[in-house]
Amino acid sequence: MGLKVLVVDDSSFFRRRVSEIINGHPQLEVIDVAVNGKEAVEKAASLKPDVITMDIEMPVMDGITAVKKIMAANPTPILMFSSLTHDGAKATLEALDAGALDFLPKKFEDIAKNKDEAVALLQNRVVEIARKRRFMRRPAPSAAPIRTASSALTEDAKPAPVARQVGFRASGKKYQLTAIGTSTGGPVALQKVLTALPAHYPHPILLIQHMPATFTSAFAARLNTLCKIQVCEAQDGDALKPGVAYLAPGGKQMMVDGRSGSARVRIIDGGDRMNYKPCVDVTFASAAKVYQDKVLSMVLTGMGADGRDGAKLLKNAGSTVWAQDEASCVVYGMPQAVAKAGISSEDLPLERISERILVELGMK
Template sequence: MAIKVLVVDDSSFFRRRVSEIVNQDPGLEVIGAATNGEEAIAMAAQLRPDVITMDVEMPIMDGITAVRRIMATTPVPILMFSSLTHDGAKATLDALDAGALDFLPKRFEDIATNKQEAITLLQNRIKGIARRRGGSVAPVRPSSAAGPTTVRESLVNRRPERVPPSPVSGPAVGSAPVPKRFSNASGKRYKALLIGTSTGGPVALQKVLTQLPTNYPLPILLIQHMPAAFTPAFASRLDGLCKIRVKEAENGEMLQPGCAYLAPGGMQMMIEKSGGYGRIKILAGKADMNYKPSVDITFASASKIYGGDILAVVLTGMGADGREGSRMLNNLGATIWAQDEASCVVYGMPQAVVNAGLASHIVGIEQMADAILKESFNG
């Protein structure tokens, strides 16, 4: 049965263009088109689409408001279209907070080198989020008063296993010393935390990073598949929500504990050694690379500097980026975790790591921060 798609945009040209691309795939079918947010809400309730493509800026009712109301009444996976501008980036991030699952630039030439590549990309994105029927993962509501949920697993075994949620809530985590119960479970002393993600990553990263305390002991490298225009706005948003510092990575800066460095969109982030410390190196990368930034490239470069003294986490995302970098890290004795399928928007990247036998544990996104704390702090 074909995936039913509702197209929402105030431009008749763009509605036709998206509809033509969607209908070219026999597994997809456009069942309706709306010109504004109000129409989208009514048609979502009436037609019950499997996926909605949504413009951000529309008359009568904008896409962000429409996403929020649809997710409250008739939840459905939503793919946003936005401009590659600073304002467009902020609006798209607002839409993801409201419940949208993914986004694409409205100018297809910004995301593909040719027409067929753009067509395939849009079709695959729709298919990817359609599997998350019922809409988004739980919305993010960061709080400075509540600590992370305690996990029951010790995270010692190398055999993959799921970390179950615990009904017990821990005390608040702030700038005060972290309690002994968060002491390192495996006994390893890490030098860096690496997190790679793609589709669904902005919300997943926000859930994890907002729970880390100001005295988190490791530098954090974040690799999120995202256009160049989006990463400054995303880093700024995370920095405003988190206790730790979050910034877009800059070439030549030294890694500092308690700071998260977001790889710039359209570039590659690598780590090089400088006087016994890690230093960021930002490169344009090869033109034929599928991902800019690439999880594999950052993971691989970090393995050459830190060896096995790395905790690497692969979160929700389409494709298999991160698998080969995780393989290099795993061969050196690093600890690799993957997000569980149930909490992923798209179980692609984590699944690739798990299927390759590289993940020591599979952790739900709600338990990820607590597990990271437990593993990162030395008792």
């Protein structure tokens, strides 16, 4: 038997459509469906699926409440389906905060060029987040190993057990910009990192999260209410200011223009040839050109390899590149691409990235 999937939606048409797509993948099998959140909670407990797809708005019990109950009793990778509206975006972000791992719009055509691409997108997302299931029931380690450039592990090597927390030391480099790129699992990861930063953070922060346009405005607003620093959706012409994080708008490309002391944000369409809008590579490349060796950059959880080429340009310019480690990623795609290419100098567990940033900047 392949990976077992529970499909939850109050629409019979959507349940059937999603089930057909999932069953079309050789590794996936829909073992049952549920028509509301209450049924989802019950069937998650009895059937123990590998993945659950979950609607947000349903009768009897909504998807957010169901996610909270499932994660409390039977932690399971959950993929949310959302409408591309402001309210839908806010609800989806709440579901991710409650423990869901990823989301897709209910109208697949909004994020895919054709039917085949939409089918492959859904199937691949389900397969990828299913791999996280084995970590969800495992107690968190007391301390995670930190890979540095001088202690990089080989492909087949296994890290030795760590008896205590590894202390961090500042490299002594000087920075003028922080840049963070991420995708699947990124909203929760960014929230964890950014909420730990102080209001007097010494330079601007660029955030590139693969996300639809409606979601980026809602996500920036949510982060701004939770963080001590200011967070905004970037606008064309914004002057980069210390203590402010600029989130790349969905459907556009964010670049840096000007000189390091007086740089501004450029928001452009980017054309149809780009696979990602926003694209981490585009922003990182422009940051490397303007700030050269003064960028503290990191690639967090996400599917694919976006960020690898831009990170290489940053490293070649003398800037610092870190990657999130595999154990703490929802999908170890983007960070793995950077680590395998030998670009990242450190691979860090999510729960210690903010600490590492503050140590590096001499703030802790």
